[in-house]
Amino acid sequence: MAEAHQAVGFQFTVTPDGIDLHLSREVLKHIYLSGVTSWRKRAIRFKNGILTGVYPASPSSLLIVVIATMSTIYARIDPSLGMIDTIKRTMPVSGYMTVQTQTVFSAILFSTGLWLSLILMLRYTLKALLSYHAWIFESHGKISFCTKLWLVCLLNMFSGRRPLLYSFQTSLPRLPVPRVDDTITRYLESVRPLLDDEQYNQMEVVANNFKKDQAPKLQKYLILKSWCATNYVSDWWEEYIYLRGRSPIMVNSNFYAMDLLYVTPTHRQAARAGNVVHAMLQYRRKLERGEHAPLRALGVVPMCSYQMERMFNTTRIPGIETDFVQHLSDRKHLVVYHKGRFFKVWLYYGGRHLWPSELETQFQRILDDTTEPQPGELKLAALTAGNRVPWARARLKYFSQGVNKASLEAIETSAFFLTLDDEVHGYDPEKLRSLDLYAKSLLHGKCYDRWFDKSFTLIAYKNGKLGVNAEHSWADAPIIGHMWEYVLATDCFHLGYTEEGHCKGDISNGLPPPIKLQWDIPLECQEVIEDSYMVAKVIADDVDFHGCLFDEFGKGLIKKSRTSPDAFIQLALQLAQFRDKGEFCLTYEASMTRMFREGRTETVRSCTSESTAFVRVEGWPPLAQRLDLFRKAADKHQNMYRLAMTGSGIDRHLFCLYIMSKYLSIDSPFLKQVLSEPWRLSTSQTPQQQLNMVDIKRFPRYVGAGGGFGPVADDGYGVSYIIIGENLITFHISSKFSSPETDSYRFGQNIRQAMLDIRALFDQKDKKEKEM
Known part of the structure; x- marks a missing residue:
């Protein structure tokens, strides 16, 4: 045993002449090396902590500020507007220093204060720049003047400095609390394709009653929480979605x-x-x-x-x-x-x-x-x-x-x-x-x-x-x-x-x-x-799993059709879902909110009026009309994804309003219904090439297969997908054997066919253009 191995390093016996102590050189050597490693680790952490703490400035910039201040003093210019003299007069130890020492010490204190003030100003400037999100809504290849100016400012601020992992943490903006009106409007829009007219009218009444009666009070408390907490969602999300769950x-x-x-x-x-x-x-x-x-x-x-x-x-x-x-x-x-x-x-x-x-x-x-x-x-x-x-x-x-x-x-x-x-x-x-x-x-x-x-x-x-x-x-x-x-x-x-x-x-x-x-x-x-x-x-x-390697085409061909690969796949999933079950369902797609401090995820509700319109008209309308419906659905999905990423999603806001209603003992039929709705199609894209450590063009076989998760609903599917390189997409599909409505292999085949059928639309378009 390792503990026993270390224990025998020190041996002693008590003799009439006193204690006879024997020390193992090997063990002492290991103890010394462990101590050196520990102190070296602390020193590196301390150094990196300072570098992170002053970013985007550098510790050496303090020396520059001090030298500049001292130079102006010797040139008989007072950049402090009298502050250095004030510091000199109020120093409690000034009686023990010469006049020159007092001046130098006061200048150093002033320079340090000025340097810290400049760092705070830089950080708030950086936070203001990072709060600008209009760039994400602009079309690919079309950059506005404001975005160009923002990009120049951001790049200039980062130039010449290699940021560490946590350099930006204190400069990241807080996740904003959306307006209740916006959230309710987007929610009603998201459930419209899933409800008939009577059901939708009932939901509209319940939602509007909530917006008028209960939401204002809940929203005020939630805004107060957003001022006090680093992120108004993440702590409750971790506690109530994960840690309070009592099931396996x-x-x-x-x-x-x-x-x-x-x-x-x-x-x-x-x-x-x-x-x-x-x-x-x-x-x-x-x-x-x-x-x-x-x-x-x-x-x-x-x-x-x-x-x-x-x-x-x-x-x-x-x-x-x-x-x-x-x-x-x-x-x-x-x-x-x-x-x-x-x-x-x-x-x-x-x-x-x-x-x-x-x-x-x-x-x-x-x-x-x-x-x-x-x-x-x-x-x-x-x-x-x-x-x-x-x-x-x-x-x-x-x-x-x-x-x-x-x-x-x-x-x-x-x-x-x-x-x-x-x-x-x-x-x-x-x-x-x-x-x-x-x-x-x-x-x-x-x-x-x-x-x-x-x-x-x-x-x-x-x-x-x-x-x-x-x-x-x-x-x-x-x-x-x-x-x-x-x-x-x-x-x-x-x-x-x-x-x-x-x-x-x-x-x-x-x-x-x-x-x-x-x-x-x-x-x-x-x-x-x-x-x-x-x-x-x-x-x-009970877990029914199917791994589907789709190698007919990939990101390269999808981009040629001027469509987001994620939107393309999400529309294929909607088409596959409709063919699999003959109906649409509430669909969950995870997006990240990590552009905000301590951000985690937000939900994109991928089943929209635009996507259902595209799926329903499959086959019979003219090609141009089908392509137009596809592009409208893809654009809608992209816009919702961008809203989710920039803090304007629906579900985390409604979740936090629900938790707040529980704390305040407010019974809300609207929030109860929203939080009880099942996600029969839960999807997520696995990110790839976050580090770019492997050139997959040179080493095309060194690609990961992604990952997956279990089914969220008893009668639904869980789908994780990873877009690998230019020509491969891997789907991980889960469901439950106990559900007579689901079959993971069948759904995988439906996804494959849906992907091919959407591609066929663009092939037909290209063929017509060539014939013309």
Whole structure:
């Protein structure tokens, strides 16, 4: 055991001559190196904290201001308009200084104050510039004079300075609270295609009554909250949408990300895990120091980086009424699950990260370990897959003392969780359902071989394939996607493998072996574990998944038709939905609000009057009319997406009004109805190439397969899609076997045909133009 290995470094015996002390040089060396690493880390964080704190200025600019002030004083010019003399007279220690020293010290104080004032002015200027969103509504290739001027100002402010990850945080604008009138109008517009005339008239009356009677009071309190909170939505969204849910988070909340689609760098399970874990540690080190470059729309407009703070060393802790997210500082270990056993693996040795080859050795030791699981250990993680209340009670009763407490603490305080899976998964074009089974394995596995409460679980399969299962409360999918892109690119293009498929590098001889966690789980607790497992298994067995690789065309061809790829796909989904069920439904598309401080997501209601008009007239009108309806629907979708991104969405505002009504004990039939409406088609686009670490034109096979999530409604579909390069789109489709109305494979075929049929419209148009 590692603790025992360290403990024997110091030995002493009591003799008649006094205490005879023996010190291990090797252990002292490791202690010294750990101390140096710790202080170096603190120094770097302190330095980067200063750089972030003064951005867009630099610390060196203080010296420039001081020198300029001193120069004017010696030239007998007073730039302070008498303030330096005032400071000189009021200094309490002026009697102990010469006149010249007093002047210099007063000038330095004035210069520092002036410098801080200039930084504040720059920050408010930057915030004002970042509050300008008209650029997002302008047509592609058509830039107004105001936008050009704004862009020049923004670029000049950023020129010559490399921003760190959190440099823009305090300069990002706050998410605005939309006007109630605008939200109600857009809501009624969104439900119009789903209701007949009588239903719509009733909804209009209910909505207008709410707008007149209850909304003004709720809105006033919500505006007050927006002044006090950094973001008026995010804290309530995290608490009420995620942490207060008492149903299982497996499938219902957690999501997954897949490995590279076509490439497996090595088929050695331990080696692949070793490289990827090392890449994650590199990413974490840069994250903790704030050294990653912030994401920027158009390469200019910064996105909020707040969600990235809790990526590592984070666990969702169960509670009776509500869970909470526990985030810790730098953790030096991870916990590995393999065939029912839990192992603690140290990530540092001698004050440094373990090398990939050393991590491979540790993981291979676990794979070679033949010990049996202890009673209750095999399915222990099923507690995190079942209902939250039984898990919370079991945690308090059975895991609050002794070895159980220590072992559970090792899991919950680990950097992240790793499963060395004993199955083989990945995309295989020769196997019909390989992508479907791969997705199901990542989403729920065996229901007891992922720790669903960890911020994420890394899964390494026997054939060298990988994947990630992520808990949703702490962050959204683009955050995990950012890390995953970095890790896969680092694994393949920077770390690499030997010809035999092993990790590169040497191995230290003194490496302590993994520590097998010990458990003492009584029979009553084992029954709770089994109950949680049965609940989770029913959910997992009901998930109908289909992975659809659409390679007929991609982003390249869609852009030639002068249409947004996202709008194109969303209209194809509406067409597929109508063909699948013969009716339209309330459709959810996630968009981000990260141009605002601590922004997360907003909903785009993709089923519109324009999209339904396009779908309904399929086939019979003239080509020009069909294309006109398509473009109107696509333009409408794009406009709604832009409104959502710029803080003018519908659903987060209505959600917060509903929470406020609960706090104020105001009963609102309108808000109740809005919040109870099911999303039978829930969609999300997985971002790709956030970092541009891999040139997919040069390396077209090194592309990820994206990720997905479980169905949101019992009788609906969950669809995640990723636009990969110019010629590939991957769809991840989920539904429930228990619903007679849904079939994921059937829906996938409908999506494929809808995509082809929309493309055919443009092919016919091009053919007619050539004939003319």
